[in-house]
Amino acid sequence: MGGVRELAVPFVVPGPCGVAVRDRLGHLTSQDERVLRAVGEHQGALASRDLKARCADGLEHGADSWAARKRDLTPLSSSRIAGAITKATHDQWALARRCQAAHIQTLEAGIKMLRHRLSLPIGEKGTKRAAGGYRSKSEWFRKSRRLAALEARHAAVVADRQAGRVRVVRGGKRLLNTRHHLTQAGLTEGKWRQRWEAERWFIAADGESGKRFGNETIRVTPDGEVSIRLPAPLAHLANAGHGRYVLTSRIGFAHRGAEWADRITANRAVAYRIHLNVDRGRWYLTASWQRPVVKTIPPETARARGMIGVDTNADHFAAYRLDRHGNPMGDPRRFGFDLSGTAGHRDAQIRHALTRLIHWAKRVGVAAIGIEDLDFTAEKTREKHGRRKRFRQLISGIPTGKLKARLVSMAAEQGLSIVAVDPAYTTLWGAQHWQKPLVTPHRKMSRHDAAGIAIGRRALGHPIRDGVSPARTELRAWGRTAPPPHDRSDRAGHRTAQAGPGTRGREGIRPPTTDRPPGGPSPNGTRKREPSTSNTVRDAPSTQQWVQDSLTHTG
Known part of the structure; x- marks a missing residue:
């Protein structure tokens, strides 16, 4: 950590x-x-x-x-x-x-x-x-x-x-x-x-x-x-x-x-x-x-039908749909807007982008939208960023206050809830853990799309990181609980489960694993194959040996 x-x-x-x-x-x-x-x-x-x-x-x-x-x-x-x-x-x-x-x-x-x-x-x-x-x-x-x-x-x-x-x-x-x-x-x-x-x-x-x-x-x-x-x-x-x-x-x-x-x-x-x-x-x-003060719904109710994670940028919203378990569904969506020109034009652009976002959320059937609780009050000073004038103008141009007020008001009329999350590390960890795995020949992923997944998972109560860790001692630090016993009976259930919101270190940095016993599994949990004879000699006996990770062994 x-x-x-x-x-x-x-x-x-x-x-x-x-x-x-x-x-x-x-x-x-x-x-x-x-x-x-x-x-x-x-x-x-x-x-x-x-x-x-x-x-x-x-x-x-x-x-x-x-x-x-x-x-x-x-x-x-x-x-x-x-x-x-x-x-x-x-x-x-x-x-x-x-x-x-x-x-x-x-x-x-x-x-x-x-x-x-x-x-x-x-x-x-x-x-x-x-x-x-x-x-x-x-x-x-x-x-x-x-x-x-x-x-x-x-x-x-x-x-x-x-x-x-x-x-x-x-x-x-x-x-x-x-x-x-x-x-x-x-x-x-x-x-x-x-x-x-x-x-x-x-x-x-x-x-x-x-x-x-x-x-x-x-x-x-x-x-x-x-x-x-x-x-x-x-x-x-x-x-x-x-x-x-x-x-x-x-x-x-x-x-x-x-x-x-x-x-x-x-x-x-x-x-x-x-x-x-x-x-x-x-x-x-x-x-x-x-209006009478409406009691907000419990977080569990808002997460029941999944979530749409939205990453706010200077010229577009990057959104991704997730199911209630935190798995990305479909392709990323982007809702662009132009914040140049008059105040009326900027306001209309924000309103139009939010309208398209909310209509898409209603169409896919989710009950909530996850968004970062952004506040750049202390981040856009000239003393902090010095000559980075373009960066200061970039973060100053994102209408965080007006955006939150409009999104909450417009979403309430459509029966949608807004879940605000801490913006820390969403772009960094999203790009690190979700951008590359989701790229396909027909799908392009930007770091903003990956950040939308990170925001949605955090709004759902899941850690941003996902996957099976190679060692039982590392599972808790990587966002998953320890696996059940190594047998095939019904009591074992799934091999791993999401770490609960109170699990210590679930959002932490994954500790490196460099030490292993002689002849043990590799640090990353993948199978290693020793050199064997050429497969061109079909009648030659195989000398291939497999080393199985103990975590994935089911026998």
């Missing part, structure tokens, strides 16, 4: 706990758009003011200050709108705190790597597990200055976190920085201003169980009529009773429409958000609701 780290136990990923669907608000009149813009601007200004107050409270925030903020917003909007704004502000502040903690971890990883490499002699070569020293004095000097910069940056971020300070940009930091690079972004100042204002609007409402159609602020009836409860300063724009404005547009959710209709008919909570796509000039309404 030298050098092999302890592997995490595979687990069934919990299913999604929420649903969101979207439909276009088409055929809006000019008056409808004026009302929506007025509501968005007014409530967006209130949201900005509330976020500023929340950030000023810092760690001193509590239930009393939350209630005070809501009381201040209620006369300018309504009680429900004020509650939605303060809740959105709280979630945004909490997200900023989590991002701040992740940023500190990234800085600490970079500082640790820089200190390690600066401590080594110049020109010292690295290993697969640790980077070496820098190649020249000039590079060493530049990295020492970068270390000082990262340490100063780390100290500032830690001080902010201890003081409870966060920096949040309503509308997005990326869009804010785009203002200084309009030419590269292909935007005019007017177009950018429209995007900026639209992103800072706030037209949203939380759902309420027991209320009519599940929402009192933004109400959608079963026949698709959309109405908005206007804030108090804009009540004069209402065209219906109780300060409401009814839009001329009608909606009908094509996706999950029946589920949405069942919820609003039963007056169950449904949250809504209205937003404008400036580039297309279209308004959209998004409905979302929570």
